[in-house]
Amino acid sequence: DAGVIQSPRHEVTEMGQEVTLRCKPISGHDYLFWYRQTMMRGLELLIYFNNNVPIDDSGMPEDRFSAKMPNASFSTLKIQPSEPRDSAVYFCASSEQGAGTDTQYFGPGTRLTVL
Amino acid sequence: DAKTTQPPSMDCAEGRAANLPCNHSTISGNEYVYWYRQIHSQGPQYIIHGLKNNETNEMASLIITEDRKSSTLILPHATLRDTAVYYCIVRVRAGANSKLTFGKGITLSVRP
Numbered sequence: 343d344a345g346v347i348q349s350p351r352h353e354v355t356e357m358g359q360e361v362t363l364r365c366k367p368i369s370g371h372d373y374l375f376w377y378r379q380t381m382m383r384g385l386e387l388l389i390y391f392n393n394n395v396p397i398d399d400s401g402m403p404e405d406r407f408s409a410k411m412p413n414a415s416f417s418t419l420k421i422q423p424s425e426p427r428d429s430a431v432y433f434c435a436s437s438e439q440g441a442g443t444d445t446q447y448f449g450p451g452t453r454l455t456v457l
Numbered sequence: 458d459a460k461t462t463q464p465p466s467m468d469c470a471e472g473r474a475a476n477l478p479c480n481h482s483t484i485s486g487n488e489y490v491y492w493y494r495q496i497h498s499q500g501p502q503y504i505i506h507g508l509k510n511n512e513t514n515e516m517a518s519l520i521i522t523e524d525r526k527s528s529t530l531i532l533p534h535a536t537l538r539d540t541a542v543y544y545c546i547v548r549v550r551a552g553a554n555s556k557l558t559f560g561k562g563i564t565l566s567v568r569p
Contacts (some may be wrong), residue, residue, distance in 0.1 A: 346500075360557050366478060375557075383542075384559055384560070384561060385495075385501070385559040386559075387556050387557065387558070390556075398556070433500050433501070435500070435501075444550065445503040446501075446503065447503070448498065448499075448500025448502070449500055450500055451498075451499075451500055
């Protein structure tokens with residue numbers, strides 16, 4: 343298995359631009375998580391989905407952030423408009439329920455820089 | 458979820474055992490202890506978890522005290538590749554995929 347795939351790996355954009363981060367979870371996993379990591383705030387959960395349905399989006403910082411999961415193999419995290427304080431590494435993770443384990447498998451992350 | 462307390466950093470010599478402590482004095486009866494680690498510039502990686510019995514897998518051992526208020530992650534023969542931030546997390550498993558709340562973790566430096 344290729345593991346969780348994220349794209350792009352690096353994104354540099356200017357303030358005010360729209361940014362879209364993409365994630366392909368591990369096949370067969372029914373949970374998908376979006377995290378953000380900064381030096382100041384550490385690793386924070388933004389939102390997670392179960393069977394493509396958002397379950398908890400309480401970590402989404404504000405309305406500029408939105409996440410979708412149109413099918414079991416794809417999710418996006420969109421920031422519109424982007425701001426310099428959004429600069430961070432964004433991780434996607436997936437897991438499978440009911441297999442005797444709920445281990446979350448993380449992708450390599452997308453490093454976002456907003457100028 | 459209960460909170461955990463870890464020292465900010467520790468080091469150990471390559472080939473020796475690394476014992477990483479974690480305090481979770483307010484842990485509830487249905488909460489598990491999980492350990493993840495994050496090697497520089499990579500996503501976090503699951504290591505091990507347990508409820509009250511000691512656990513061992515190919516990566517590490519987890520020792521949980523009888524009162525469950527603290528635990529120790531043991532890397533039996535640390536290598537340079539084990540240098541990472543190690544996160545101790547307590548959480549329920551009801552619903553299987555409740556949140557993982559990451560604290561600051563402990564930075565382990567393995568020296569040659």
